Amino acid sequence: MAVQALDAARLPVDWAKLVQKLALATALFVVAYGVVPAYASGYLVEAILLPFLALSLAAVGLNLLTGYCGQLSLGSSAFMAVGAFGAYNFNLRVEGLPLAVTMILAGISAAGFGVVFGLPSLRLRGFYLAVSTLAAQFFVQWALTKFGWFSNDNPSGVISAPHLAVAGLSLDSATGRYLLSVTTVMVLTALVWRLVNSATGRNFIAVRDNETAARVIGVPVLRTKLLAFAISSFIIGIAGVLWAFTYLRTVEPAGFNLDRSFQILFIIIIGGLASIRGAFWVRRSSLSSRSFCPGSAHSCSAACSIRAFST
Amino acid sequence: MSYYDFLFVIEVLVGGLLSGVMYSLVAIGFVLIYKTSGVLNFAQGSMVLFAALTFVSLVERGIPFALSLLITFAVMVALGFTIERTVLRPLVNRSPMTLFMATLGLSYIIEGAAQLIWGTQVHGLDLGIDDTPFEVGGILISSFDLLAAAIAAAMVAGLSAFFYWTRIGLAFRAVADDQFAALAVGLRLPRIWGTVWTAAGFVALVAGLLWGARLGVRFSLSLIVLKALPVLVLGAFDSILGAIVGGLIIGASEKLAEVYLGPFVGGGIEGWFAYALALVVLLVRPSGLFGQKTVERV
Amino acid sequence: MIGASLGAAAYERASEISAILAVANPVGDRRLARLSSRPDVVLALSGIGISFGGVKALSDVDLEVEVGEIRAVIGPNGAGKSSLINIISGLYHADRGRIAIGGQSFSRVPASRLARLGVARTFQNLALFGGLSVRNNIACGRVHTRRASFVEHIAGLPRARSEDAGIAEKTDQIVAFLHLESVADRLVATLPYGLQKRVELARALVAEPKLLLLDEPMAGMTATEKAEMAGFVRAARDRHGVTIILIEHDIGVVMGLSDRVAVLDYGRKIADGTPAEVRADPAVIRAYIGTAEGENGEDI
Ligand SMILES: Nc1ncnc2c1ncn2[C@@H]1O[C@H](COP(=O)(O)OP(=O)(O)OP(=O)(O)O)[C@@H](O)[C@H]1O
Ligand SMILES: [Mg+2]
Numbered sequence: 001m002a003v004q005a006l007d008a009a010r011l012p013v014d015w016a017k018l019v020q021k022l023a024l025a026t027a028l029f030v031v032a033y034g035v036v037p038a039y040a041s042g043y044l045v046e047a048i049l050l051p052f053l054a055l056s057l058a059a060v061g062l063n064l065l066t067g068y069c070g071q072l073s074l075g076s077s078a079f080m081a082v083g084a085f086g087a088y089n090f091n092l093r094v095e096g097l098p099l100a101v102t103m104i105l106a107g108i109s110a111a112g113f114g115v116v117f118g119l120p121s122l123r124l125r126g127f128y129l130a131v132s133t134l135a136a137q138f139f140v141q142w143a144l145t146k147f148g149w150f151s152n153d154n155p156s157g158v159i160s161a162p163h164l165a166v167a168g169l170s171l172d173s174a175t176g177r178y179l180l181s182v183t184t185v186m187v188l189t190a191l192v193w194r195l196v197n198s199a200t201g202r203n204f205i206a207v208r209d210n211e212t213a214a215r216v217i218g219v220p221v222l223r224t225k226l227l228a229f230a231i232s233s234f235i236i237g238i239a240g241v242l243w244a245f246t247y248l249r250t251v252e253p254a255g256f257n258l259d260r261s262f263q264i265l266f267i268i269i270i271g272g273l274a275s276i277r278g279a280f281w282v283r284r285s286s287l288s289s290r291s292f293c294p295g296s297a298h299s300c301s302a303a304c305s306i307r308a309f310s311t
Numbered sequence: 312m313s314y315y316d317f318l319f320v321i322e323v324l325v326g327g328l329l330s331g332v333m334y335s336l337v338a339i340g341f342v343l344i345y346k347t348s349g350v351l352n353f354a355q356g357s358m359v360l361f362a363a364l365t366f367v368s369l370v371e372r373g374i375p376f377a378l379s380l381l382i383t384f385a386v387m388v389a390l391g392f393t394i395e396r397t398v399l400r401p402l403v404n405r406s407p408m409t410l411f412m413a414t415l416g417l418s419y420i421i422e423g424a425a426q427l428i429w430g431t432q433v434h435g436l437d438l439g440i441d442d443t444p445f446e447v448g449g450i451l452i453s454s455f456d457l458l459a460a461a462i463a464a465a466m467v468a469g470l471s472a473f474f475y476w477t478r479i480g481l482a483f484r485a486v487a488d489d490q491f492a493a494l495a496v497g498l499r500l501p502r503i504w505g506t507v508w509t510a511a512g513f514v515a516l517v518a519g520l521l522w523g524a525r526l527g528v529r530f531s532l533s534l535i536v537l538k539a540l541p542v543l544v545l546g547a548f549d550s551i552l553g554a555i556v557g558g559l560i561i562g563a564s565e566k567l568a569e570v571y572l573g574p575f576v577g578g579g580i581e582g583w584f585a586y587a588l589a590l591v592v593l594l595v596r597p598s599g600l601f602g603q604k605t606v607e608r609v
Numbered sequence: 610m611i612g613a614s615l616g617a618a619a620y621e622r623a624s625e626i627s628a629i630l631a632v633a634n635p636v637g638d639r640r641l642a643r644l645s646s647r648p649d650v651v652l653a654l655s656g657i658g659i660s661f662g663g664v665k666a667l668s669d670v671d672l673e674v675e676v677g678e679i680r681a682v683i684g685p686n687g688a689g690k691s692s693l694i695n696i697i698s699g700l701y702h703a704d705r706g707r708i709a710i711g712g713q714s715f716s717r718v719p720a721s722r723l724a725r726l727g728v729a730r731t732f733q734n735l736a737l738f739g740g741l742s743v744r745n746n747i748a749c750g751r752v753h754t755r756r757a758s759f760v761e762h763i764a765g766l767p768r769a770r771s772e773d774a775g776i777a778e779k780t781d782q783i784v785a786f787l788h789l790e791s792v793a794d795r796l797v798a799t800l801p802y803g804l805q806k807r808v809e810l811a812r813a814l815v816a817e818p819k820l821l822l823l824d825e826p827m828a829g830m831t832a833t834e835k836a837e838m839a840g841f842v843r844a845a846r847d848r849h850g851v852t853i854i855l856i857e858h859d860i861g862v863v864m865g866l867s868d869r870v871a872v873l874d875y876g877r878k879i880a881d882g883t884p885a886e887v888r889a890d891p892a893v894i895r896a897y898i899g900t901a902e903g904e905n906g907e908d909i
Binding site (some may be wrong): 016111113181191194195198199200202203205206208209210212213215216217220221227231 | 655697698699700720721722723724725729732736737738739740741745748749750752753757759762763765772773812813816852
């Protein structure tokens with residue numbers, strides 16, 4: 001108690017800033033839950049907002065691992081795939097599973113995969129680790145195509161989104177899917193925000209900035225890395241569910257290819273590693289700039305990423 | 312195991328080793344740059360593609376083979392220099408990860424540019440090499456593969472000679488050994504980097520022609536970078552010998568696995584098998600087969 | 610994911626156990642056993658040897674450190690001083706010899722358990738967390754006392770909150786002790802070198818170690834900064850009773866600050882005693898004149 005009193009004394013509350021923050025949060029809510037559902041066109045929601053939300057969430061997840069914990073992963077879309085196919089199967093095989101539970105279970109499956117493919121990080125560093133995350137990328141894509149069970153024996157491994165509902169309320173309309181997506185993204189982003197500002201988040205940064213020093217002062221380096229892989233994959237997995245269920249509605253394993261992984265990586269590079277807000281800004285700007293960038297879909301964001309480095 | 316089974320294993324093995332050489336060919340381009348500047352140049356794959364496309368488009372315009380080769384080489388040198396100047400020089404002193412991600416972006420830019428210039432259609436590339444398999448002691452060997460291996464070997468020998476017996480080669484080895492010491496004794500790093508990028512462009516050219524002749528010049532050619540990465544990891548990023556041996560090991564075991572393991576898991580394992588193998592090796596030797604085991608200085 | 614983190618913990622523990630069980634030479638062992646059973650010996654090294662490739666960085670080094678003393682280790686560049694500290698902190702693994710820390714004997718000190726063994730250190734080349742503020746860097750020094758899981762932290766449960774509060778209090782004390790208040794909320798990477806060195810000392814002190822290893826804490830500092838730092842080191846010992854191993858090139862500082870001095874040369878210990886004894890030792894004089902170092906200010 002005394003300490004908290006001390007804290008308050010030391011840091012005088014900056015009212016102007018607080019009001020500003022509250023106003024921003026309120027504005028965000030009003031736009032997300034009022035303006036967009038009421039006024040946004042179907043095209044805007046379906047073709048821009050839904051992919052924007054899903055990929056931004058994936059970027060938030062990857063940023064936790066790469067930006068904060070310093071472990072470069074080149075296989076993010078594999079974890080999106082695990083999330084998407086996991087959700088599909090939980091929904092298919094467990095009768096009457098609530099949507100939220102399905103999504104959490106899918107996230108946990110992705111987290112499990114993340115830990116398995118994060119195990120090499122205990123021994124490998126830098127490029128050696130980055131290359132080993134490619135193993136996840138290719139293995140998952142192969143397994144999902146090869147074993148029909150994952151797609152309920154669809155010949156080309158394609159899955160379709162089930163009927164989406166929360167508490168009996170159907171979310172199959174564009175607006176419904178948007179609300180599901182935006183709520184999930186906001187909740188998870190808020191949790192990540194809390195995490196990176198907690199002692200655990202500081203452990204991530206310590207491991208990133210100086211692994212040796214971190215180990216010596218008692219940061220449990222191995223556990224911290226695995227935790228980063230787990231949480232990051234959990235979030236990316238749920239982003240995969242959103243990608244498959246709210247945006248595309250029908251996906252095949254090839255949709256979660258290496259290009260998608262790189263795309264997510266570019267988002268966090270341009271947005272600024274270790275910056276949560278960056279994940280959203282970039283996604284928005286690269287979407288709006290796509291129309292000016294024919295040819296390879298990525299070269300534009302790639303160019304930006306190089307520019308981001310040199311500045 | 313019967314005699315014919317045995318022959319079959321050998322045949323698979325030889326085929327694998329020969330295609331392994333093709334992997335090494337790409338991997339060597341990586342090693343050259345990694346050794347001198349510590350950059351894992353992901354754009355090596357798109358450089359291969361760029362070289363092949365340049366060459367094909369020249370040949371298709373009726374320019375003679377040798378001249379096309381010369382022009383393509385000049386283009387690759389220019390490309391290498393441009394990359395070094397515009398992307399890597401401004402980023403000097405940044406972390407290796409940053410540089411890697413920059414080259415990742417670069418690979419998309421090169422591919423995008425190639426697409427704008429040449430479009431996306433597939434070009435056939437005929438190097439005039441006859442690809443009828445011939446028989447040695449009951450084993451069928453692809454003459455194309457054999458020739459490709461010979462060219463690769465010649466290239467490695469040439470590069471080695473260059474790096475061992477020329478002044479600039481000596482400087483290269485000094486830089487690879489210790490950048491700071493090399494700077495201290497007055498070696499001009501930019502010139503060395505320029506040379507190395509030229510060499511990497513040359514390697515890309517050779518790889519582009521051979522791979523292009525084999526698969527056709529198409530955009531998926533840049534994906535051979537994904538074949539080279541496990542080779543590098545297995546052999547160590549900074550060892551040319553590692554790149555060669557790594558390539559051979561991966562080529563051979565990949566083919567054997569495809570034949571003997573594939574049927575049990577439904578085939579199509581070539582996409583990830585090399586990675587799994589590299590990973591297993593890494594867990595035993597975290598800096599690759601030919602990497603030096605170093606204790607981090609603190 | 611809980612299973613996996615348990616797995617990681619088990620892995621850490623197993624490597625610790627195997628490190629404790631590893632065998633070494635019996636003669637040194639007996640000496641070590643005798644020393645480490647004395648309550649006034651915080652650290653005892655016996656027969657330590659390590660080489661890198663062909664370079665023998667240390668050979669057959671013995672050293673004991675008593676409670677509450679400031680024990681200097683000096684020697685020319687490349688003598689093996691840092692290697693010695695790295696072996697004590699488990700970052701290098703000695704080829705030969707044993708290390709006893711507070712009565713526990715190791716052939717390989719488990720670095721991940723160092724803080725819990727009551728040992729903290731600083732590094733010759735700064736090893737701060739550049740992306741964290743000064744305060745957070747220092748707070749990291751107490752990470753070994755944390756128990757709350759990440760879920761408790763996200764949810765802000767009582768245990769996580771009280772941990773944070775306790776650590777914040779300790780951090781504030783150290784910040785005040787080392788006069789870092791004015792920069793406490795700055796990113797550590799933006800501080801001048803001398804201050805960064807001080808933050809590293811703070812991060813080590815906040816752990817309340819029994820033994821503190823300082824690898825050239827005053828290197829590259831101005832004379833005033835050095836004097837200030839020397840004051841902090843002495844105050845740390847006097848007020849907190851920390852035992853200190855100090856590596857330092859500035860002979861003036863060493864002689865003024867330390868209780869006993871060990872001298873290394875080419876990986877061997879060539880002298881050990883009070884500053885006065887060491888100063889008069891012919892072997893030491895020879896080693897120092899032999900290397901003709903101009904850069905380190907005073908000669909003996
Ligand atoms: N991780 C390592 N790998 C290879 N050689 C090493 C390593 N650490 C130390 N050495 C070598 O061991 C010898 C002793 O080095 P050490 O860093 O212990 O010296 P030092 O006494 O701390 O010198 P300085 O005063 O320059 O800090 C040197 O020859 C050094 O090159
Ligand atoms: Mg030293």
